[in-house]
Amino acid sequence: MATSPIATARRNSELGLVVMAAAITAVAYTLAALGQNSTIPARIIPFLIALLGLLLSAHVATRMLAPGADGTLLPLAVLLNGIGYVVIARLSERLAGLQTTWTFIGVIAFVLTLLVVQRPSDLARYKWTFLFIGAGLLMLPLVPGIGTSVGGARIWVSIGPINFQPGEFAKIALALFFAGYLADNRELIAAGTRRIGPMRIPEMRFLLPVTLAWGFAVAVMVAEKDLGSALLFFTLFTVMMWVATERAIYLILGLVLFSAAAYTAYQLFAVVQTRVSIWIDPWSQYEGKGYQIVQAMFAFANGGTGGTGLGLGSPTKIPAAKTDYIFAAIGEEMGLVGATAVLIAFLLMIGAGLRIAMRSERAFEKLLATGLTTIIGMQAFIIIGGVVRVVPLTGITLPFVSYGGSSLLANWVLLALLIRISDSNARRAGEVPDQLTIGERWEARRLRRIERRAGAV
Amino acid sequence: MNKQIRKLAAALLVLYVVLFVQLNVLQVGKKEALDSHPLNNRQTIRDFNRPRGPIITADGTVVARSVPAQGGDQFKYQREYPTGDLFSNVSGYYTYSFGSTQLEKTKNDILMGDTAAQTVGGVFGGSDNSGSVLLTMRADVQQVAADALGTREGSVVVQDPNTGAILAMVSYPRFDANLVATHDTQAAEDALNFYNNYPGKPLLANAYQENYMPGSSFKIITTGIAFENGVISMDRTWPSASEWVPPQTSDPIQNYGGKSCGGTMAEVFYRSCNIPFAQMAVELGPERMTAGTDAWGIDQKLPIDLPGAVASNFKYANGELIDFENNMPLLAIGGFGQANDKMVPLHMCMVASTVAAGGRMMSPYVVDATLAHNGTVLERTNPEVWKSPITPATAATLNGLMVGVVNNGTGRPMQLANGVQAAAKTGTAQLNATGEPQRSHAWIVGFAPAEAPRYSISVVLKGTNDEISAGTGGKLAGPIAKQVLDYLFASEA
Numbered sequence: 041m042a043t044s045p046i047a048t049a050r051r052n053s054e055l056g057l058v059v060m061a062a063a064i065t066a067v068a069y070t071l072a073a074l075g076q077n078s079t080i081p082a083r084i085i086p087f088l089i090a091l092l093g094l095l096l097s098a099h100v101a102t103r104m105l106a107p108g109a110d111g112t113l114l115p116l117a118v119l120l121n122g123i124g125y126v127v128i129a130r131l132s133e134r135l136a137g138l139q140t141t142w143t144f145i146g147v148i149a150f151v152l153t154l155l156v157v158q159r160p161s162d163l164a165r166y167k168w169t170f171l172f173i174g175a176g177l178l179m180l181p182l183v184p185g186i187g188t189s190v191g192g193a194r195i196w197v198s199i200g201p202i203n204f205q206p207g208e209f210a211k212i213a214l215a216l217f218f219a220g221y222l223a224d225n226r227e228l229i230a231a232g233t234r235r236i237g238p239m240r241i242p243e244m245r246f247l248l249p250v251t252l253a254w255g256f257a258v259a260v261m262v263a264e265k266d267l268g269s270a271l272l273f274f275t276l277f278t279v280m281m282w283v284a285t286e287r288a289i290y291l292i293l294g295l296v297l298f299s300a301a302a303y304t305a306y307q308l309f310a311v312v313q314t315r316v317s318i319w320i321d322p323w324s325q326y327e328g329k330g331y332q333i334v335q336a337m338f339a340f341a342n343g344g345t346g347g348t349g350l351g352l353g354s355p356t357k358i359p360a361a362k363t364d365y366i367f368a369a370i371g372e373e374m375g376l377v378g379a380t381a382v383l384i385a386f387l388l389m390i391g392a393g394l395r396i397a398m399r400s401e402r403a404f405e406k407l408l409a410t411g412l413t414t415i416i417g418m419q420a421f422i423i424i425g426g427v428v429r430v431v432p433l434t435g436i437t438l439p440f441v442s443y444g445g446s447s448l449l450a451n452w453v454l455l456a457l458l459i460r461i462s463d464s465n466a467r468r469a470g471e472v473p474d475q476l477t478i479g480e481r482w483e484a485r486r487l488r489r490i491e492r493r494a495g496a497v
Numbered sequence: 498m499n500k501q502i503r504k505l506a507a508a509l510l511v512l513y514v515v516l517f518v519q520l521n522v523l524q525v526g527k528k529e530a531l532d533s534h535p536l537n538n539r540q541t542i543r544d545f546n547r548p549r550g551p552i553i554t555a556d557g558t559v560v561a562r563s564v565p566a567q568g569g570d571q572f573k574y575q576r577e578y579p580t581g582d583l584f585s586n587v588s589g590y591y592t593y594s595f596g597s598t599q600l601e602k603t604k605n606d607i608l609m610g611d612t613a614a615q616t617v618g619g620v621f622g623g624s625d626n627s628g629s630v631l632l633t634m635r636a637d638v639q640q641v642a643a644d645a646l647g648t649r650e651g652s653v654v655v656q657d658p659n660t661g662a663i664l665a666m667v668s669y670p671r672f673d674a675n676l677v678a679t680h681d682t683q684a685a686e687d688a689l690n691f692y693n694n695y696p697g698k699p700l701l702a703n704a705y706q707e708n709y710m711p712g713s714s715f716k717i718i719t720t721g722i723a724f725e726n727g728v729i730s731m732d733r734t735w736p737s738a739s740e741w742v743p744p745q746t747s748d749p750i751q752n753y754g755g756k757s758c759g760g761t762m763a764e765v766f767y768r769s770c771n772i773p774f775a776q777m778a779v780e781l782g783p784e785r786m787t788a789g790t791d792a793w794g795i796d797q798k799l800p801i802d803l804p805g806a807v808a809s810n811f812k813y814a815n816g817e818l819i820d821f822e823n824n825m826p827l828l829a830i831g832g833f834g835q836a837n838d839k840m841v842p843l844h845m846c847m848v849a850s851t852v853a854a855g856g857r858m859m860s861p862y863v864v865d866a867t868l869a870h871n872g873t874v875l876e877r878t879n880p881e882v883w884k885s886p887i888t889p890a891t892a893a894t895l896n897g898l899m900v901g902v903v904n905n906g907t908g909r910p911m912q913l914a915n916g917v918q919a920a921a922k923t924g925t926a927q928l929n930a931t932g933e934p935q936r937s938h939a940w941i942v943g944f945a946p947a948e949a950p951r952y953s954i955s956v957v958l959k960g961t962n963d964e965i966s967a968g969t970g971g972k973l974a975g976p977i978a979k980q981v982l983d984y985l986f987a988s989e990a
Contacts, residue, residue, distance in 0.1 A: 283501040326536055334536065340523035341531030342539040352546070354539050376524040380517060387513050394506045398499045406498055410505065417509045421516065428519045 046471040047107040054102065057115030058095050065122025066091065068350055072130040072373075075351025090140075091122075098147045102459060105154040108466025109459040110396060116389045117440050117455050121146075121448070123382065124441030127369045130351055131362050135443050142445040146452035153456035158477035160461050164404040167220025171253055174213030177206035178260045193435065194264045207261070207269050208437075208450035211415055212457070214257060215276060219408035221250055222284035226403065230285040250281070258301070265311055268422055268434030274298055275418045280411050284403070319432035332358055336365055336427050339372035340379075347375025362443040364435045367427045382441070383424070390417040396462045399469070405461045412454050545572035545593055545680075550608045550627035552588050552600055555664075555865060558636035560584040561591070561601065561674070563627075570680055576601075582673040583639055586702035587632070587666065587803065587863055590674040594682045595689060599803055600864070604630045607867045607875065614875055626870055633662035633865040633878075641984045642667045645977040649965065650697050651939075651958040652704035652842045655981060658850035658944055658953040660880035661859025663801075665981070666843065668703035670695060697961070705799060705806045708839035709957055712970065713753075713769045713907075714924030714940040715834025717848055717895060720766065722789030723777040724891040731894065735759045735773040743779055743829040750775050750829060753925065766898040767906025769923065771833045778832025783821035786828060787812045792886040793851075793858070799844055800860045800883050810839040834924060846955035849942040851884070852899060852920070853950030856892040858884040896920055900947045910975030911943060914983045919945040921978070923970035928960055935967065936960045941974035945982050952985050954978050 066088050073081040081087070095118055102114060121143060129136035157163060163170075180197045181187035188196040188203075195205050222229070229242045229250075254277045261270035278294030305312045314329055322330030322337075335358045342353060355361045355369035362369075371379040393413025400406040416439050423442075426433030437447040467474040476484065523531070532540050551562040559579050566575040576591045578584070589599025597605060606612045610626025642653040642665045655665040676688035692699045701707055723729045737759030740749040750772060752758040758770035765773040778786050790796065790811040799806040812819055814837040821828040830836040840848075843861060851858040859880055866877040887895070899920035902908035908921035921943025928936040937960045944953035956974040960966045965973060 279505060283498050283505065286498060286501055323536075337523055337531055338534070338537045338539050340520065341528045341537075342543065344524055344528050348543060352543075354542050357539070371520065371524065376520055379520050379524070383513055383516055383520075387510065390509050390513075391506065394502050394509075397502050403498070406502075410498075410502055414505070417512075421509070421512045424516050425512075425519075428516060428523060430515055430519050 044108070044472045047466070050109070050111040051099075051103045051107060054111035054114055055099055057112065058099050058118050059092075061115045061119035061122055062091055062095050064119060065126060068123065068126040069129065072126050072350035075349050075373075076130060077351075094144060094147055098150055101151040101154055105151075105158075106459050106463035108472035109462040110392050112388060112392050113455060113459055113462070116385050116392070117452070120382065120385055120389075120440035123370065123378075124366060124438070124443070126350065127355075127366055127373070127441075128362050128443045130373070131355060131369065135362055138445070139443055139448070142448045145445070146448045149449050150452040150456045153453050154460060155478075157457065157460050158479050160405045160408065160457070160464050161402065163216055163408070163457075164220040164223060167217050170213045170220070171217040171249075174210045174217060175253070175256060175260075177210040177213060178257055180206045181264055182260070193266045195266045195269070205444070205446040207264075207266060208446040209453075210257070211269070211273065211276070212412070212450060212454055214253065214273070215280075215411035215415060216408065217253060218250065218277065218280045219404050219411055222280060222407055223402070223404035226284040229281075230287055250277075262305065262309075265309070266436075267305070267312065267315070268419075268426075268436030271422055271434055272415065272418050272436065274301070276411055276414050279414045280407055283410050284407055315432040315434065319426075319429060322429075332360060332365060333427075333429060333433060336368035337429065339368040340428065343372040343375040343379075345376045347371075347373050347378055349373060360435075363437060364423060364433070364442070365427055366438055366442050367424050370441075371428075386417065386420045386439075389413075392462075393417075393458055396458060396465060399465045400461060401465075401468060405464060409458060409461045412458055415454065416451070541593060542572075544609055545574060547609065548574060548625050548627045549576065549591070550610070550629040550868075550870070552584075552604075552608075552630045552632065554584075554632045554634050554636040554639070556635045556637055560632070560636070561588045566680070572680060575680065576678045578674040578678070580636065581675065582671045583636070583643060583667070584632075584634070585672050585674040586668055586704070586706075587634065588674060590677045592678050592685055593680055595677065595685060599805075600630055603802070603804055604864070604867065610870060612875065615869055628870060628875060629868045630864055631866045631868060632863055633657075633664065634666065634863055635664050637988065638665040638981065638985060639667055641665075642977075642981050643669075645980040646956075646958075649958050650703070650961050651956070651974075652702070653977060653981060654704050654843050654846040654955045655985070656846050656850050656861060656953045658853035658950050659859070661847075661850070661861045661883075662865065662878075662880070663843075663861055663863045664952070664985075666702070666704045666863070670697040670699040671702070672699040697959075701805075703842060703957070703959070705801055705803065705841055705843040708807055708809055708841045708844075709938050709959065710926035710928060711834040711838055711840035711845060712924030712926030712938065712940055713771075713834055714845055714848075714922050714942050714955075714970065715838055715840065716766065716769065716774045716832075717852065717899070717922050717942070718790065718793050718795075719774045719777050719786075719832045719834075720898065721793070721852075721887045721891055721895055722786060723781060724894060725789065725792075725887055726781055726785050728777060728780050728785075729762065731762050734761050735765050735770065735776070738772055741772040741775060743775060744825040745823070746826045748826065750826075763898060763901045766922075767901040767904075767908070769902075769907050774833040775829035776832075779825060779829050783825075783828055786832070787821070789886070792884060793848065794844065794884045794886075795840075799841055799847075801843065802862045802864050802878070806843070807841055809841050809844045810837065835927060842955050842957045845940065845942045845957070846953055847883075849899075849921075849944050849955060850950075850953040851886060852892050852895045853944035853953050854892075855889040856885055856887040857882050858886060896947060899943060903943070907969065907971040908941065908943065908975060910971050911941060911979045911982075913945055913979060913986065915986065917945050917982070917986050918947040919943055919979075919982060920947040920950075921975070923975065925969045926960070928966075934963075937966050937968075938970075939965055939968055939973035940970040941978050943978060945986070952982060954981060956981075 128139050181194050186197050225246050228246045281290040318330045322333040350373045353372040358365045397406050397409035423436050423438050425431040437444050439451045466472050549563040551559045563574040589601040591597040591601040607628040615626045652668040672692045677685050679685050737757050739757040742749045752771045795809045795811045798808045860883040862878050867875040903919045903921050907923040911919050911921045913919045924940030926938040939958040942955040944950040956977045958965045
């Protein structure tokens with residue numbers, strides 16, 4: 041195992057923070073049970089052991105597989121996942137059981153991702169594969185027979201007993217494609233060889249793949265009425281283009297296109313009009329579509345500064361409190377203090393992610409880290425902003441917090457990728473010894489064997 | 498690319514700051530507006546899961562309290578009223594679906610422990626801050642008054658004339674708050690509907706939320722105003738007469754029962770002749786008479802510390818100012834408490850108190866103090882003078898006249914046990930027009946002991962049945978007042 045003073049320090053602080061996040065979760069879990077039933081949950085000890093075991097294995101995996109990585113990302117994810125779990129457990133015991141399973145699977149996926157992706161640059165090679173995976177996943181819900189609609193949005197796929205939202209994974213796949221493609225072609229796109237008036241336009245053949253991928257993705261998401269994801273994806277694409285080309289024109293172009301798309305969507309889709317009208321005035325539609333957002337506002341007010349206390353509020357009045365509206369449940373029972381803590385956790389995650397992007401010296405890793413961080417940061421903003429009525433509500437999950445297997449799994453994979461890039465930065469900076477990865481060792485052994493065999497001949 | 502990433506970080510930070518600001522708006526800035534929004538019942542739900550303090554009488558009887566709810570209830574606490582219907586008109590009710598009334602409403606923050614003084618140091622909640630409300634009223638006196646009143650429609654009000662503190666205030670019909678406070682919404686709604694449709698409006702306290710024609714009991718006020726304006730003196734005598742025709746009409750005014758009546762000031766007062774008081778009102782004229790009734794607090798909402806109190810009426814009828822200048826007969830009849838006069842039973846008790854207390858009319862109150870959870874006093878009610886309609890000299894004169902009523906006149910049924918001297922004025926308000934079947938309210942108002950009054954009382958029985966309508970204030974209401982006052986003096990021993 042690779043060790044260095046810096047790596048040891050990072051991993052030790054990570055361990056401390058993970059234990060703290062786990063402790064917060066355990067205490068909150070107990071408080072929620074006390075608040076609801078005035079009893080300490082019977083399964084608290086097994087729960088604690090399982091929780092600690094799970095989190096420690098995630099930590100040990102980082103220690104072994106990415107020793108130089110940033111030490112704050114994992115604890116932040118643990119904290120958010122933990123808070124989300126407590127709120128879900130307080131709302132529905134059945135879903136809490138499922139969420140436990142998904143958390144286990146998520147952490148396993150996290151470890152597997154670290155294990156499989158040992159050099160971030162390996163991923164760049166598969167950019168076209170990721171494009172097709174992403175496109176395929178996106179379209180899956182539209183396939184008759186397996187795609188299903190829930191709450192108006194056709195974003196679910198049911199194959200046998202398994203239901204999942206492929207869009208959650210498509211986001212990562214498409215971010216990988218963009219990072220890979222733009223890392224290769226960013227200078228060509230930025231330079232622009234053709235002139236139209238004062239503007240320099242890049243060769244269409246360089247621009248075409250990304251614009252096509254982007255247009256396709258947005259079109260599919262709109263067709264699925266998955267407005268939140270479409271908005272998120274739009275932002276992701278614009279940000280990555282802008283960062284890659286270093287040209288503000290793409291930011292402006294993104295905004296113009298966004299305005300046009302938003303206007304068109306408003307004209308074309310009743311669902312968009314509804315969302316906007318309940319955003320502007322939920323009160324007049326209290327009996328109908330405005331009910332949830334009004335109840336969310338009541339929930340926040342009821343929480344006040346310190347919250348009602350876990351298990352003591354009335355978040356069950358909001359039907360979607362476990363998923364889209366989970367932030368309202370947090371605001372009610374944990375108050376401004378708890379809700380702000382969640383905001384800060386996301387901000388710290390964004391900070392860590394973008395720091396990784398800036399430290400990275402390779403365009404692909406830089407762009408990928410930027411993209412993945414943008415996904416987390418914007419997704420949290422879009423859904424929290426919707427719940428607190430800063431923007432019209434578009435139903436997407438709050439990363440790591442909301443109930444939902446696909447979302448949790450995808451976010452743990454995303455986290456592993458960020459940690460992988462961070463570790464790669466540390467190796468390049470010489471903070472940890474740049475040893476061969478397991479895969480490379482196998483490859484080396486294979487080569488040596490071939491050489492030996494060749495020598496023998 | 499790092500330059501762009503830095504800008505991206507700044508942009509995301511700004512977005513999250515916007516979220517933080519909006520959170521503050523919702524959770525701090527608009528908290529109260531949202532909490533009290535009519536569509537919002539979270540506060541109610543929360544309140545029903547928090548302890549709520551009791552309402553306790555001066556003699557330590559709990560009239561309202563919260564107890565742990567039965568298993569299976571949707572809330573942790575159930576509000577109950579151990580005294581049943583006895584104090585419901587004062588405590589009001591505290592319900593999940595139908596709001597709250599009376600002290601349960603006005604003292605809600607104290608009872609829940611939500612006032613600033615109670616929540617100091619407890620911003621994060623959790624601890625039991627619930628306060629309690631201590632009444633000036635006595636459960637024993639209330640029970641005696643309720644028993645004396647029985648199932649006759651009307652009310653009994655007992656006051657300390659020197660402070661205005663209310664010792665008993667009972668009305669019939671009344672309601673049982675327990676039936677409305679049940680968490681079974683349907684049962685609560687049925688109970689409310691039942692009470693709303695019940696004749697005599699049990700949800701409204703006759704004692705302070707209704708007003709009735711006062712009859713001759715109003716003569717205390719007319720006499721007081723006449724003395725204050727020097728229109729009469731104790732030397733005045735009135736010739737015996739059975740009829741008198743006031744100005745602007747040919748229709749004569751008669752005495753009660755058409756009898757011939759007259760004599761000295763003391764005699765016409767205890768005999769309760771009508772004509773002398775009609776003449777006093779006319780001699781005073783509309784301006785001085787209404788200035789006088791204003792000074793007695795008539796046509797003004799009573800300043801009791803309970804919601805929904807109404808006003809007595811003299812110069813207003815159905816909300817319109819009466820033109821007495823062009824309707825002198827109405828002024829004359831008003832002088833002896835008929836026509837448009839309407840008095841709140843509580844107000845009549847305050848009138849007796851004013852005479853008893855040497856001319857000062859104190860604001861009535863039922864809340865002695867509010868207490869924090871640990872028993873420390875949050876706020877104690879200080880007695881306040883509301884009106885000073887008469888001088889001590891006039892008060893002394895009226896006191897003497899009212900003693901005469903008890904000793905020689907219509908108030909004889911109120912002669913108290915153990916030689917305690919009472920002072921009173923009766924009233925039999927005639928509701929029917931001439932020729933119709935007799936309908937009358939029976940009143941008595943008074944105080945005791947006359948030489949140093951400690952208790953004042955008003956009793957009214959509504960003329961809703963033949964039995965009451967056939968009687969007089971002295972004969973019907975007098976014994977009730979006697980029963981209550983005798984009990985009060987006996988309880989002192």
